[in-house]
Amino acid sequence: xxxxxxxxxxxxxxxxxxxxxxxxxxxxxxxVAISVILFSIGNEKIQPELTAGLYWVVIFFSAMxxxxxxxxxxxxxxxxxTLHLIATPDTIFSGKLFFNxxxxxxxxxxxxxxxxxxxxxxxxxxxxxxxxxxxFGNIGLAISSTxxxxxxxxxxxxxxxxxxxxxPILLPLILTCVQLTIFCFDGTSFDNxxxxxxxxxxxxxxxxxxxxxxxxxxxxx
Amino acid sequence: MKNKYVIGGFIIVLFLxxxxxxxxxxxxxxxNNFIVVKSTNKTVKATGSWVKEKKxxxxxxxxxxxxxxKDDKGEEMMVVYRxxxxxxxxxxxxxxxxxxxxxxxxxxxxxxxxxxxxxQEQPNTQSSSL
Numbered sequence: 001x002x003x004x005x006x007x008x009x010x011x012x013x014x015x016x017x018x019x020x021x022x023x024x025x026x027x028x029x030x031x032v033a034i035s036v037i038l039f040s041i042g043n044e045k046i047q048p049e050l051t052a053g054l055y056w057v058v059i060f061f062s063a064m065x066x067x068x069x070x071x072x073x074x075x076x077x078x079x080x081x082t083l084h085l086i087a088t089p090d091t092i093f094s095g096k097l098f099f100n101x102x103x104x105x106x107x108x109x110x111x112x113x114x115x116x117x118x119x120x121x122x123x124x125x126x127x128x129x130x131x132x133x134x135x136f137g138n139i140g141l142a143i144s145s146t147x148x149x150x151x152x153x154x155x156x157x158x159x160x161x162x163x164x165x166x167x168p169i170l171l172p173l174i175l176t177c178v179q180l181t182i183f184c185f186d187g188t189s190f191d192n193x194x195x196x197x198x199x200x201x202x203x204x205x206x207x208x209x210x211x212x213x214x215x216x217x218x219x220x221x
Numbered sequence: 222m223k224n225k226y227v228i229g230g231f232i233i234v235l236f237l238x239x240x241x242x243x244x245x246x247x248x249x250x251x252x253n254n255f256i257v258v259k260s261t262n263k264t265v266k267a268t269g270s271w272v273k274e275k276k277x278x279x280x281x282x283x284x285x286x287x288x289x290x291k292d293d294k295g296e297e298m299m300v301v302y303r304x305x306x307x308x309x310x311x312x313x314x315x316x317x318x319x320x321x322x323x324x325x326x327x328x329x330x331x332x333x334x335x336x337x338x339x340x341q342e343q344p345n346t347q348s349s350s351l
Contacts, residue, residue, distance in 0.1 A: 172240075186262060199243045202236040209236075213229045 001091050008087065008095025012070075013102070021073075026066040026107050033058050034114050048185035051121035055111070056178050059141070060170065062107050067145035068162045070096045071153035080153075089219040090212060097146050097211075104142040108134065125187030129197075133184065136200045137177040140207060144169050147211040150218050173203050251317075255296040264321045264330075271316050272297060279306055290316055290327075298322070302329040309336050 016022060037054055046054075074080045083092055112134070115122045124130045145166060152161045176199045183193045190197075252258050252265045269290040271277070277288035286306050291297040300318050310316075313334035320329040 172244075188261075188263070192261065192263065195243050195246055199240055202240045202243075206233055206236045206240070209229050209232045213226060213233075 001088070001094070004087055005091045005094035005098065008083075008092065009098040009102075012095070012099040015073075016099075016103075022066045022069050022103065023106075026062050026103075027110070029062050029065050030058065030107065030111055030114065033061065034111075034118065038118055046119075046121050048121050048123075049182055051115075051119055052178050052181035052185060055115055055122070055181060056174050058111055059108055059137075060174055062111065063104065063141050063145050063170075064163050064166065066103060066107060067100050067142070068149045068152065070100055070146055070149040072149065075153045084219075089216045092219065093146070093150070093211065093215045096150070097143065100142040100146045100149075101139065104138045104145075108138055121185070124184050126184050126190070129180065129188070129190055129193055130184040132197065133177060133180040133200070136197070136204055137173065137180075140173045140200060140204045141170065143204065143207040143211055144173070147207070147215065147218075150215060154221065173200065176200050176203070253292050254294070255292045255298050258327070259298065259322050262321050262323055264319065266317055266319045267298075267327065268292075268315060268317045271310070271313060277306070277310070290318065298327050299325070300327045300329050300332075302332055307332050307334050310334055312336055 037058075071080075074083060087095075116124075148162060148166045148169065151165065155161050176196050180193060180196050180200070183196070250265055251268055253268045255267065255269065258265055258267045267290070269292045272289040272291050275289040277286065279286050284303060284305070286302045286304060287299060289297050289299055300320075302318070302320075310332075313336055315335045317333040317335070318327060318329040319331040319333075320327055322328075
């Protein structure tokens with residue numbers, strides 16, 4: 001099962017590198033969003049709270065535009081039935097999840113580097129906390145967007161349905177991550193951020209469990 | 222096959238419970254020990270009583286209201302509040318200030334005063350008037 005989902009992930013990466021649909025759209029989105037924010041704040045030094053919020057806004061919307069492609073592309077190319085034949089639902093979900101994880105980490109590392117380079121307020125005082133927040137936040141983002149992408153693949157108006165569905169699902173994650181990022185800027189110790197950290201970790205666990213339980217039904221429809 | 226759903230459901234319910242509990246916990250906490258308040262710059266609700274010996278002051282130009290509060294162990298701190306003095310502040314038995322401690326001052330976003338009840342029985346005055 002793992003080797004099959006690994007192959008599926010490699011296949012997705014290859015086809016992504018060939019068309020560069022998601023990567024181009026994402027990099028353009030990130031550049032536009034960050035430069036608009038930079039132009040609008042001008043010379044002002046913005047507060048850490050605001051910086052953390054803006055950081056996660058960019059991450060949220062880049063996830064919106066990039067990660068929804070996972071199953072839509074299969075549907076558009078007409079390869080869904082082939083996937084049905086060669087693999088079980090769990091395998092397919094794992095493969096897509098790996099691909100989305102790689103994509104999320106790739107995008108968000110770019111976003112973080114750009115923020116660190118251009119924003120004065122983006123000074124991480126507690127690096128370990130930031131790293132843990134970043135990793136668990138991205139995992140949660142990737143899982144949720146994969147399962148939502150599979151739901152909308154069959155729907156008519158994919159573009160609008162995706163943000164509508166993902167907003168309530170991602171809201172607790174984004175809010176907690178914004179809070180945690182503010183803690184990182186303040187230099188709050190790891191112990192004081194334990195509650196928020198636990199919320200993010202339990203969010204990840206819930207989403208993984210729900211996704212694997214429900215994907216059977218979504219995929220068979 | 223059935224087991225999968227039972228275990229999965231159990232995990233979901235368990236972690237939803239933990240998450241719900243933590244969401245209510247991670248809100249602003251009450252703190253009546255000012256040493257703890259002074260050590261973090263998190264937003265807390267500090268409860269204490271107004272130090273009557275040290276006068277409060279109100280700066281009408283900048284709209285700043287400052288006073289000292291102390292906790293039950295006698296630890297004092299200066300509270301700075303941007304806004305008018307709350308009503309019946311002088312008669313308050315205890316004060317709850319919401320805000321965070323930064324650079325030797327407690328910056329309050331909100332002040333709650335707890336006043337002695339107006340509707341308490343006052344047996345002496347009643348008996349004397351009759």
